[in-house]
Amino acid sequence: MSEPSEWLIYRGAGEPHEGVERLPPPPPWRDFAGRGTTEGGGPDGSADRRLGSNRHMAELHRPGAEELEMINAALYLRRPLLVTGSPGAGKSTLAHSVAHELGLGRVLRWPVVSRSTLLDGLYHYDAIARLQDVQIAAHGGTVAAPGADPTDGIGSYIRLGPLGTALLPSDRPRVLLIDELDKSDIDLPNDLLNVLEEGEFAIPELERIADRLPDGEATVLDNDGNKVAIKGGRVQCSAFPFIVLTSNGERDFPAPLMRRCIHLELGRPDHQRLATFVRAHLGEEAARSGNDLITHFLERSRGELLATDQLLNAIYLTDAAAPAGRDRLADLLIQRLDRPR
Structure with a gap:
């Protein structure tokens, strides 16, 4: 097992070095390479960042009946859909999901x-x-x-x-x-x-x-x-x-x-939905290895305001860079959003 310090790129030593070359590929939701609008409003890289580059692996999950009914009601009635919920509940992703499935181009x-x-x-x-x-x-x-x-x-x-x-x-x-x-x-x-x-x-x-x-x-x-x-x-x-x-x-x-x-x-996502988010963005192995972090995230979210983005950040970083001190680093990344400043 590697030492916690081995994953550090910036070491604060004041000596220039080429450590940035060791950075792994960015998280899929922060990969801006080659992003651009295609002619005619076609899809661009934002769909991958929102839905996940492995979104085909998330097909086992389906939105709840009420969620599907309200989305389709807005489509049928030609009315705006007002989506409310806590940060990271998937509100913005919903628009990208509809555009992707119905072939409606760039959001x-x-x-x-x-x-x-x-x-x-x-x-x-x-x-x-x-x-x-x-x-x-x-x-x-x-x-x-x-x-x-x-x-x-x-x-x-x-x-x-x-x-x-x-x-x-x-x-x-x-x-x-x-x-x-x-x-x-x-x-x-x-x-x-x-x-x-x-x-x-x-x-x-x-x-x-x-x-x-x-x-x-x-x-x-x-x-x-x-x-x-x-x-x-x-x-x-x-x-x-x-x-x-x-x-x-x-x-x-x-x-x-x-x-x-x-x-x-949109209510708080359950374990299955969180695992689906992780699977869509990081793949099956990350969802499996991060299962304990998902469980811990859910336990904390009952009394704290947390965002799904924080969970994805924690699983990506602890899986890709810092196997030692994993739980401590995850807690540093998943900080309650409603804490006093």
Whole structure:
């Protein structure tokens, strides 16, 4: 058995060395190599990071009956699915799972923070860049940014956000994850109501000049990086997107939003589900060797707020790098999230 110090890469000795070359491959959920959006909103590396590179090994687990029914209710009714639960319960993963099984392409993701506004999700108009390019062109200079020539039109300065892209007309619905809505400003849930109900929104910058555009259309970039045509300055969906709004339960939402959503509460995962998460990300052997850590995690989670990510981190690190002092290192990684700071 190796000594605990043998797995250390950084030793704090102040002497440069090439120890970083000994780092093993990253955990699958932190592997960003080669990640990129494919044309047409196809799947990218985020699906592997969310669902696990060994997700085919997790097929023995099936979601509970209530979970399946509520997901399908949202699909049938074309309503957003509001998913609540503790951190690491699999709320965000649910969107990726639906997109993967139904072949709906890359999941559009809008991570909400306290400063997020409805406009952030719909589109961004870079008025400053347009003004700068107009000034440069007026003085006989060349526009630095490719495709930013003012003669190309105002659409060159507009990019749709994840929500705006999800509402583009398409034959099949896109999957949109609005992550951690409970982190938002108090106004955002109410601001979302009309867009979620009507499935459309306007871009005033394009509406004002629609009658001067060829066929009333302007070409803008969507969240996938593709050029799309906007007619009349309005975006209206043809297939309502499958929208997953997640919340850690840190606040209550207004009744009008709840009325427009299908609500799914995810409980704490049991031993079988945790083993499935580990199997999907790290393989069968890791699930078997980490069985005791899963049991210990479940015992602690009855009285402490813990996240599944912490369990995956502990099993990966203790299995890959530190066989000695395993339990002590696992406890350092799995610290309660609700402890006083």
